[in-house]
Amino acid sequence: MPELPEVETVARRIEPHLVGRTIVSADIRWARTIAMPAPKKFQEQINGRRVLGVSRRAKYVVIRLDHRCNLLVHLRMSGDLNVKKGKIIAEKHDRLLLTLRGKRGEESFLAFNDVRKFGRVWLTDQPEKILGKLGPEPLGADFTPQWLYENLQKKKRALKPLLLDQHFLAGVGNIYADEALHIAKLHPLRLSNSVTRKEAAALHRAVQTVLIGGIRNSGSSIDWMYRGGEHQKYFRVYGREGKPCPRCGDLIQKIRVAQRGAHFCPTCQPLERK
DNA sequence: CATCAACCCTGAGAGC
DNA sequence: TGCTCTCAGGGTTGAT
Numbered sequence: 635m636p637e638l639p640e641v642e643t644v645a646r647r648i649e650p651h652l653v654g655r656t657i658v659s660a661d662i663r664w665a666r667t668i669a670m671p672a673p674k675k676f677q678e679q680i681n682g683r684r685v686l687g688v689s690r691r692a693k694y695v696v697i698r699l700d701h702r703c704n705l706l707v708h709l710r711m712s713g714d715l716n717v718k719k720g721k722i723i724a725e726k727h728d729r730l731l732l733t734l735r736g737k738r739g740e741e742s743f744l745a746f747n748d749v750r751k752f753g754r755v756w757l758t759d760q761p762e763k764i765l766g767k768l769g770p771e772p773l774g775a776d777f778t779p780q781w782l783y784e785n786l787q788k789k790k791r792a793l794k795p796l797l798l799d800q801h802f803l804a805g806v807g808n809i810y811a812d813e814a815l816h817i818a819k820l821h822p823l824r825l826s827n828s829v830t831r832k833e834a835a836a837l838h839r840a841v842q843t844v845l846i847g848g849i850r851n852s853g854s855s856i857d858w859m860y861r862g863g864e865h866q867k868y869f870r871v872y873g874r875e876g877k878p879c880p881r882c883g884d885l886i887q888k889i890r891v892a893q894r895g896a897h898f899c900p901t902c903q904p905l906e907r908k
Numbered sequence: 909c910a911t912c913a914a915c916c917c918t919g920a921g922a923g924c
Numbered sequence: 925t926g927c928t929c930t931c932a933g934g935g936t937t938g939a940t
Contacts, residue, residue: 693935710934711932752918752934893913
């Protein structure tokens with residue numbers, strides 16, 4: 635599921651149910667889910683830690699704990715996080731379960747559910763080692779039209795894979811990249827260093843527009859994994875191959891770019907400059 | 909530095 | 925029904 639708006643939605647949803655709780659045990663049901671440290675150490679170190687806050691950086695959920703510990707969670711393709719009341723009941727595809735205790739002893743648990751097992755969890759006192767290499771937040775102060783223009787010029791790459799590169803810009807994924815390129819009227823294969831200042835400004839604005847829209851609608855729910863978001867109702871090109879472009883009525887095309895599907899309108903997003 | 913294929917996994921949907 | 929094939933919101937690694 636998880637692009638920036640979906641991860642933001644998850645972080646906001648679980649935060650009020652986690653802050654102030656103490657983690658009293660960890661049930662690791664798929665060992666490879668734990669990226670670091672080793673499973674046994676993970677259990678020892680997380681035991682007794684109290685949750686101080688929950689936030690998001692790129693597509694990571696960042697759960698800040700006491701003793702300078704940080705629990706980083708990357709949902710990858712199919713991960714999800716939920717807090718449930720009462721004693722642990724494991725559902726199918728739950729990969730990690732953390733038992734929580736409130737100030738008055740109330741029991742609850744955090745479930746990391748992940749059908750495809752691509753998701754990963756890190757427990758570390760140096761989160762910047764993992765998060766530090768990422769590009770700027772697209773909704774942060776560092777991401778300006780000027781920054782985007784200058785950095786597009788420095789590269790000579792197709793726009794679509796560049797937008798998906800988390801070291802370039804952090805948090806944009808396949809859906810929102812396609813949507814943003816359509817709004818900005820830029821072809822997914824357009825080379826970054828050919829983009830004009832004006833086009834870069836349009837792309838900057840489009841990226842922020844689609845991400846803010848996604849967050850406002852609590853993310854997108856697609857395929858068989860319903861997650862509560864409504865943003866899929868507003869897709870302009872993603873998953874709409876052969877359907878009319880909302881702007882010009884021409885039919886949306888789907889091509890393969892860097893091993894991912896790329897949806898675009900051949901009329902609104904021509905590869906050749908007009 | 910950039911591109912590409914393989915890989916990590918499960919499950920849904922299409923076609924036969 | 926059941927089989928095979930393709931595809932899926934992400935990211936790493938190693939070869940070229």
